[in-house]
Structures are given as structure tokens and as C-alpha cells.
Amino acid sequence: GQNIDQPTEMTATEGAIVQINCTYQTSGFNGLFWYQQHAGEAPTFLSYNVLDGLEEKGRFSSFLSRSKGYSYLLLKELQMKDSASYLCAVRDENTGFQKLVFGTGTRLLVSP
């Protein structure tokens, strides 16, 4: 099986930088996704990492270290609208391309 851990909740101030960590254990790693979910809405795709390193996309970046089973999502220049849950999801080649397992999610609260 897969164990995916994220902090339950984080708080940060508008304009600041926040890093949301995700650790995972899987026998056949085949990709890691980050999704954003606002309360009462559907998750939306933020980033995908399958090789080690940093992927940058505007204010959001995602990092992966496969040897450490570790990823983080970095959000810069925080805005109030970034208050949401952030879900880490992992694909395992042993369970197939289509099966994503989601972590418990990190609820981020951005204050003025």
C-alpha cells in the first residue's frame, strides 16, 4: 500500500511564502501530483513531478526527491484566494496508471 503524509493545517500571511510538505512510501513510484481544492469545489491540477527536481509554474513550484520519498509545494507571494486545501497524490506502477492515491490534504489559511 501507500502511506502519504501531509500536515493537516498551515497558516500564513498575505505576501509571504509557504512550503507544504508531502512524504510518501510506495514500492513502485510513478508520479506525484499536487491539486488545489477550495471549500465546496472540485480539486484542480497544480503540478506533476516524476523526476527529481523542481518544477516551477508561476507563483507555484513543486519539488520531488524520489530517494527520500518527499515532495513539497512552494507558494510564493501568497494571496487570500490561495486559502484552500492542497492535496498530494501518488501513482504507483504496481497498482496501475489510473490509480491515484491522495494524501489527507493540507488546509492552508492565508490571513491579511
Added chain:
Amino acid sequence: DTEVTQTPKHLVMGMTNKKSLKCEQHMGHRAMYWYKQKAKKPPELMFVYSYEKLSINESVPSRFSPECPNSSLLNLHLHALQPEDSALYLCASSQEAPGTGELFFGEGSRLTVL
């Protein structure tokens, strides 16, 4: 068109009712999914259809019955549900490999079972 459309947005049903949730996408994706999400929990995979064939059933009770009439449509038939089945039901679609397989989610159908 990058949308996944789900209907209805809200559904209230009794334990003896039969109802259906519907999902539609026109992105040419050949994989479609049903996820169940309880409050403050992550989405849990229920079913996956690949090329209109059921490829994954995560041991879901038979009171949930999926159907994929064609490559753009996905239904979830509900019968004799329990109050604990109340949740947000999310439909998603994705390209098959060798793409990343990122999921495109619909807005969800919020189900309340009385």
C-alpha cells in the same frame, strides 16, 4: 472544452429511492472515474472506466452501480443507499498513458441520504 460536467449538483434521496448521477466530458479522454469525498477528507477512488470498460472497482458496495454508455458519458446508479453514503461524488477524466494522466474533475454532486 476542458470541462467535466456533473448533474445534478445536489441530490437528496431516501434509503429506498433509485437515482442516478451523470457525468459528461468532451476532451476525448478515454479514462473516466468516480471518486467519493467526505467532509475534510481526501477523495477516495470508487471506479475507473478505461475505453468504456470497467478497469477498477475498489470493492464498492453493489448499491452503487457504474455505467459508461459511451466514451463521453459516465453514470453512477444509486439504489438502497445508507445515510453514511452521504458525500460529495466527484467525476473525473484523464488521458491514458503516455500522458501525465492528470485528472480533470467535475464540480461534484453533493448527495444527502435521509
